[in-house]
Amino acid sequence: MSLSPQWLDELRARLTLSTIVGRTTKLTKKGREYAACCPFHNEKSPSFYVNDEKGFYHCFGCGAHGDAIRWLTDQRGMGFMDAVKDLAAEAGLEVPAPDPQSAQRAQQQAGLHDVMAAAQAFFVGQLAGAEGAKARAYLSTRGFDAATCQRFGFGYAPEGRQALKAALRQFPEPLLIEAGLRIVVEDADGNKREPYDRFRGRLMLPIEDARGRVIAFGGRILDKTKTDAPKYLNSPDTPLFDKGRTLYNLHRAGPVSRQSGRLVVVEGYMDAIAMSAGGFGECVAPLGTALTERQLEMAWRLVETPVLCFDGDAAGQRAAMRAITRALPLLRPAHSLSIVRMPEGLDPDDLLRAQGPKAMEALLSNAASLLDTLWAHERDALPLTTPEAKAGLKARLMEHVNTIADEDIKALYRRELTDRFSAFAFPQRQNIPFAPRAQAPRAAQGKMVNGRWTREPPVPTSPLPETAARLRRGAGRSQREKHFAVLSAGLMRHPQEIARNAEALCLIAREDARIDVLLDHLDGGGVLEMGAIATIWAEHGLPLPSPDDWAGLTFGFLDDTRPAQQARDELAEMVMLVAEREAVELAFGEATKRYERELSDDAGAEQERLRKRKLEFEARLRHMGHANEQDGDIIPPEPNDTQPE
Numbered sequence: 001m002s003l004s005p006q007w008l009d010e011l012r013a014r015l016t017l018s019t020i021v022g023r024t025t026k027l028t029k030k031g032r033e034y035a036a037c038c039p040f041h042n043e044k045s046p047s048f049y050v051n052d053e054k055g056f057y058h059c060f061g062c063g064a065h066g067d068a069i070r071w072l073t074d075q076r077g078m079g080f081m082d083a084v085k086d087l088a089a090e091a092g093l094e095v096p097a098p099d100p101q102s103a104q105r106a107q108q109q110a111g112l113h114d115v116m117a118a119a120q121a122f123f124v125g126q127l128a129g130a131e132g133a134k135a136r137a138y139l140s141t142r143g144f145d146a147a148t149c150q151r152f153g154f155g156y157a158p159e160g161r162q163a164l165k166a167a168l169r170q171f172p173e174p175l176l177i178e179a180g181l182r183i184v185v186e187d188a189d190g191n192k193r194e195p196y197d198r199f200r201g202r203l204m205l206p207i208e209d210a211r212g213r214v215i216a217f218g219g220r221i222l223d224k225t226k227t228d229a230p231k232y233l234n235s236p237d238t239p240l241f242d243k244g245r246t247l248y249n250l251h252r253a254g255p256v257s258r259q260s261g262r263l264v265v266v267e268g269y270m271d272a273i274a275m276s277a278g279g280f281g282e283c284v285a286p287l288g289t290a291l292t293e294r295q296l297e298m299a300w301r302l303v304e305t306p307v308l309c310f311d312g313d314a315a316g317q318r319a320a321m322r323a324i325t326r327a328l329p330l331l332r333p334a335h336s337l338s339i340v341r342m343p344e345g346l347d348p349d350d351l352l353r354a355q356g357p358k359a360m361e362a363l364l365s366n367a368a369s370l371l372d373t374l375w376a377h378e379r380d381a382l383p384l385t386t387p388e389a390k391a392g393l394k395a396r397l398m399e400h401v402n403t404i405a406d407e408d409i410k411a412l413y414r415r416e417l418t419d420r421f422s423a424f425a426f427p428q429r430q431n432i433p434f435a436p437r438a439q440a441p442r443a444a445q446g447k448m449v450n451g452r453w454t455r456e457p458p459v460p461t462s463p464l465p466e467t468a469a470r471l472r473r474g475a476g477r478s479q480r481e482k483h484f485a486v487l488s489a490g491l492m493r494h495p496q497e498i499a500r501n502a503e504a505l506c507l508i509a510r511e512d513a514r515i516d517v518l519l520d521h522l523d524g525g526g527v528l529e530m531g532a533i534a535t536i537w538a539e540h541g542l543p544l545p546s547p548d549d550w551a552g553l554t555f556g557f558l559d560d561t562r563p564a565q566q567a568r569d570e571l572a573e574m575v576m577l578v579a580e581r582e583a584v585e586l587a588f589g590e591a592t593k594r595y596e597r598e599l600s601d602d603a604g605a606e607q608e609r610l611r612k613r614k615l616e617f618e619a620r621l622r623h624m625g626h627a628n629e630q631d632g633d634i635i636p637p638e639p640n641d642t643q644p645e
Contacts, residue, residue, distance in 0.1 A: 003084065007096060008069075011084070014091035015068050018050045021057060024075065024255045039075060039258045040064040077254030077302050078210040086211050112240050115171050115179045116206075116214040122167045123155025123204040123217075132156040134222050135203045142270075143353060148277045153206045157199035157219060164197045180216065180235040201226075202233065205269060207241070207287065212251045216241035218269055218287070232268070234288050244292040247284040247299065248272055254302055256281035263299055263306040264364065265291065265323075266348055267316055274349035279357050280364075291323040296330060296337075304334050307367050312342035321377055324370055328403045331370075338367035371413060374400060375420055387583045388613055390425045394576070397421065411565060418572055419500065426503035426579065483578050483621060484512040485549035490557045490571040491518065492545070494564075495528040497571050504579035511582065514542050555624065574624060581617035588614055 018027055018034045027034035027050060038048035038059040047061040058065045066074060072083035088095050126132050127149075135156040139149055157164070164181055165173065173195060176182040182195045202219030209215045216235035235241055248269040257263040264283045266272050275283040286295055291308075299306040308323055310316035320339055327337050340363050342351065352360055368376075378396045382389060397417045404410040487508065491498050498505065498518055509516040517540050522528060534544055556562050557571040588610040595603040 003096065007093075008084075011087055011091055011093055012055050012067055012069075014093065015055075015087060016052055017055055017057065017068050017071070018052050020068050020087075021050050021071060038062060038064065039255070042259075042261065073301070075255060075258050076210065077250055077257075077298065082210050111171075111175060112179050112238065113213055113215075115168065115175055115181070116216075116240065118168050118171070119164065119179070119181055119217070120153060120155065120206050120214045122164065123157055123206075124153065125155075126158055127154060127156040127204075129156075131158050138203060138220075138222055142274070142349070144273065144277060148273065152273050152276075153214075155204040155206070157197070157202045157204050159201045161196040161200065164199070165195075178238060180238045180241070198235070199233065205273075207235070207246065207248055207269070208251055209240075209246065210251050210254075215246070216243075216287075220270070232288070243287040243289055245294045245298075246287055247295050248287055249276070249284050250298065252276070253282050253284045257302045261303060262364070263303045265299060265306050265308050267310045267319060271348045274352055275360075278352040278360065280360065290319055291326065293326055293330060296323075296327055300335050305336050305338050307338050307340060307364055309340040309342065309348055309364065309367075311347040312344045316342065316347070317377075320373070324374060324377075325400070325403075327370065328400055329405050331404055331409050332406055333408070337370045339370065339373040340364060340367045341373075371416060375417060379424065387580060387587065390421075391580055394418075394421050394425075411569065414569060415572075418569075418576070422501060422504055422572075422576065426506065479618070479621075480511075482550040482553060483574075484508065484515070485545045486553065486555050486558070487571075487574060487578060488512070488514040489545040489550075490555065490574065491515070492533050493558065494568050494571055495533060497568055497575070498522060498528050501572055501575045504575050507579040507582040508575070513540070514545070517542065570624075574621075577617060577621055577624065581614065581621070584610055584613050584617060 021027060021036075022034075025036050025039045025048075027036050028046070030049075032051070032053065034050040034052075035046040036048045036050070037043050037046050038061055040048075040059060041062040041064075043061055048057065048059040048064070050057045056065065056067050057071065064074070068087055069080065069083050072078045072086060073080055076083075078086070085095055127135055135154070139154060144154075160166075165176065168176060168181075173182065177184055177195060181198055183198050184195045185193050187193055199217060199219040201223055202221055205218045205220075206214040207216040207218055216238070218235075219233045221229050221231055221233070234243065237243060247265075249272045253263065253272075260282050262282050264275065264280060266275060266283055266285050269285050269287070272283040272285040275281075284299070286292070296306075308320050310320045310323075320341075324337065324339070342348065342363070346354070348360065351363075375397070378393055378400075381396075382392070384390050384393060398414070401410055401413045401417060404413060499522060502519060502522065505515055505519060509519050514537055517536060518528060518533065521536055537544065555570070555574065557567040557574065559567070562570075588607065591603065591607040591610050595607045597603075
């Protein structure tokens with residue numbers, strides 16, 4: 001719908017902004033303006049001002065600024081057209097209809113709103129009557145007082161199949177059917193049978209839109225003997241109601257969330273009511289579906305980091321992970337989710353009744369970040385007792401990362417999750433039995449001068465003389481040795497990655513003298529910089545890596561035109577792949593020895609499994625270092641080069 005600037009100006013001119021703002025925010029007259037503590041951020045002294053003459057509000061603390069329409073969209077969480085229609089009704093203006101079809105649709109929806117309002121009045125009246133006794137008893141067991149019941153509009157649908165039709169006889173039956181209040185069925189011959197009421201014998205709860213109008217109903221069954229009926233029944237999608245685009249309680253939670261700076265998303269509408277009754281009015285809930293992309297955007301319009309607070313059972317945690325999966329592609333700067341893990345077996349209502357609001361506030365105040373929750377979920381999803389299982393963890397994490405659309409956030413998630421995986425998958429170096437480090441005698445490291453310890457140049461020794469000699473010969477290199485060489489060249493270009501990936505490099509150092517001495521230098525408290533690395537290798541009699549060492553392969557992290565962060569990420573991935581391959585190589589050697597001793601089927605099967613795993617890593621490494629048609633076009637930097645950024 002296109003609204004002309006002239007019409008919008010007329011709408012603003014007919015409204016008094018202070019009256020609209022004053023309905024939810026206490027204003028104090030100050031000269032020709034009104035002042036208040038800002039509803040968009042917490043403050044102790046007023047910095048929020050409303051000017052009726054100019055028709056706008058402004059906060060000098062947080063910069064919030066807007067007119068009457070912006071107030072309803074930002075402070076109440078309403079959509080633009082909903083805000084315009086609400087204000088137009090107050091101002092006595094007709095909203096222009098862009099075309100006959102839209103005008104007809106608007107008239108149809110107006111009729112449906114009348115039907116839903118009448119149905120709500122009927123259900124409320126039934127709750128107060130004799131037939132509503134069972135529903136009133138249930139509400140008392142939930143601890144909902146009369147004020148809560150009235151505020152949320154609880155009602156009761158009687159058992160009769162035609163009770164609602166009789167009560168709403170002023171409306172034609174097709175309108176009741178279109179509103180989702182009546183059901184039409186066909187018999188086996190395709191003949192339509194008499195329609196009947198959708199909601200019968202249920203506690204009724206109205207579902208309202210952002211403007212507070214009833215657009216649907218939810219009903220909870222009260223007769224426990226009806227095991228074949230769903231416990232909760234919602235209205236179907238109608239011209240008024242789309243469950244994937246509606247958040248329950250949004251029109252009440254919006255103003256509260258602006259005050260508290262927090263929006264809590266719970267699993268169901270009964271939880272939202274219980275939370276509101278317990279003092280947490282900033283609660284909303286999806287309606288029988290996992291949190292959708294549209295609902296996430298609605299929540300982000302109110303706060304930048306909504307809190308998911310789903311049940312502590314397995315179903316609740318699965319719902320939280322589905323919401324995280326849907327949120328990842330939508331993440332943008334400063335917008336994310338935080339997640340509360342409820343105690344197992346408890347929902348928010350249970351916790352409030354058992355432990356009180358303080359316990360709930362403690363949980364909400366210590367919500368985990370989206371990244372922390374993602375890491376913990378995938379880490380705990382399966383046993384991680386084998387190299388293959390650990391590699392599977394990394395693959396699952398990277399699958400999640402690859403769904404993020406924002407490139408900056410994707411890079412930061414990849415780095416953080418790679419670091420966590422490295423720390424988890426590779427134990428501390430001192431705990432690795434097969435990577436002993438030969439330490440130089442203390443006298444070779446320095447001496448006492450005037451009571452102070454002074455370091456001296458290290459003695460040119462190599463802890464791995466066999467591999468050092470092989471590096472100097474530089475002939476007959478295997479694919480594996482090419483990978484060691486290209487890693488040395490990459491670490492020379494990006495020395496900060498040595499400390500970051502030290503644990504993984506331990507698995508490689510036992511086979512490569514260049515990496516081994518770098519880790520020794522790091523262990524001794526030395527600083528690793530690009531120019532210093534060449535000196536360290538020379539002192540140990542080790543040659544600089546050369547393009548001839550990895551002839552036929554090309555790696556992006558050696559390309560000077562590649563962005564520095566991207567090159568470092570690719571180098572870290574290469575380190576992980578080579579380290580994991582080395583771990584499998586060790587396991588394969590042990591399995592081979594076992595098979596030679598036992599000649600058993602189990603030992604043979606384990607050997608074959610690890611052999612296939614080795615081949616998988618080799619294939620991934622071949623893919624990473626694709627064939628280079630111009631060998632030698634990528635060379636390591638000279639020792640006096642500066643670190644690219």
